[in-house]
Amino acid sequence: MKLAALGEVMVELAPQAVSQGSGQKALLAQSYAGDTYNTAVYIARGGVDVSYVTLLGEDPYSEEVLTRLASEGIDTSAIARLPGRCPGLYMIQNTADGERYFTYWRGEAPARELFADPARREVLRDYLRKMDCLYLSGITLAIMNPEARAELLVFLKEYRANGGRVAFDSNYRPRLWASAEAARSVVAEFLQQADMALLTFEDEQALWGDELPDSCIKRNGDFGVAELVIKRGAEPVLLQYQGDLVSVEVPAVSSVVDTTGAGDSFNAGYLAARLQGASPEDAIAAGNRCAARVIGHRGAIIPRADYFATDASGAEAAC
Numbered sequence: 001m002k003l004a005a006l007g008e009v010m011v012e013l014a015p016q017a018v019s020q021g022s023g024q025k026a027l028l029a030q031s032y033a034g035d036t037y038n039t040a041v042y043i044a045r046g047g048v049d050v051s052y053v054t055l056l057g058e059d060p061y062s063e064e065v066l067t068r069l070a071s072e073g074i075d076t077s078a079i080a081r082l083p084g085r086c087p088g089l090y091m092i093q094n095t096a097d098g099e100r101y102f103t104y105w106r107g108e109a110p111a112r113e114l115f116a117d118p119a120r121r122e123v124l125r126d127y128l129r130k131m132d133c134l135y136l137s138g139i140t141l142a143i144m145n146p147e148a149r150a151e152l153l154v155f156l157k158e159y160r161a162n163g164g165r166v167a168f169d170s171n172y173r174p175r176l177w178a179s180a181e182a183a184r185s186v187v188a189e190f191l192q193q194a195d196m197a198l199l200t201f202e203d204e205q206a207l208w209g210d211e212l213p214d215s216c217i218k219r220n221g222d223f224g225v226a227e228l229v230i231k232r233g234a235e236p237v238l239l240q241y242q243g244d245l246v247s248v249e250v251p252a253v254s255s256v257v258d259t260t261g262a263g264d265s266f267n268a269g270y271l272a273a274r275l276q277g278a279s280p281e282d283a284i285a286a287g288n289r290c291a292a293r294v295i296g297h298r299g300a301i302i303p304r305a306d307y308f309a310t311d312a313s314g315a316e317a318a319c
């Protein structure tokens, strides 16, 4: 099984500590993150072959992204480089309970050219046809130009008709869209091409105005989503699959340090398990385990050593 994740990776600046004396200045740790990139990293750590598909510049930060992807065993052969461009940047702010706020500088990011250039698109289509599963998000769609997005939609239809599976997370970020209405119409089109929708209820509420999960379940049923997973933070995960609605408890996490990457890492645990033959219920448990590791650490990507460490009970901690 091989999965390709499509999207944007950014330079990440995450607060590490507050220095004494000179007011509230945070020390910042520099790393790399992006929703589909985070998921790709944790899927690879889960033992599934992954390719990351994006565009980068020819700057040192882009070089470092390639190095990091390679060090995770992720295939970078479909990544194009745009001279004179460099990746976007974002900063994380955390509240005392681990919630996070983001500020972005990403308007010029090369990933915005995804699927835009006809010659590169042709090469990419051939490459993606060889994948068993494609993973993309509402952020992937939000940063693409409308013509490129339309081309991707046409491609997904062909890809699925030939047996490929598509996994999608709406990851609604209002600032990336002209309006909620614009986001809804694009997301709706792509959900109709999703075999697996891994949605966060908070995002669904913001995007569609859902009060209860029922309306989210009904809507995605109407879109034809066969496998719907609804993440709700510490609340049980909901699964709508083969006519049944199942609620799966989220084990308590003793120290929630930073929820950055919670949903992304959940998706990774889920998809890695599903691609390795697990049932959706078992895949949710794997998603919860993966997210639990990540939210106990600052930043979206936790060091490999921490990730693969064994916990106090001696059990393998990796998802």
Ligand code: ADP
Residues within 6 Å of the ligand: 200, 201, 202, 231, 232, 233, 234, 237, 250, 251, 252, 253, 256, 259, 260, 261, 262, 263, 264, 266, 287, 288, 289, 291, 292, 295
């Ligand atoms: P997102 O990061 O998209 O906002 P959620 O906040 O719904 O996603 O969290 C995704 C997953 O991360 C949850 O399904 C759960 O597995 C885990 N998670 C998030 N917050 C907590 C928490 N406070 N305690 C335990 N697990 C959590």
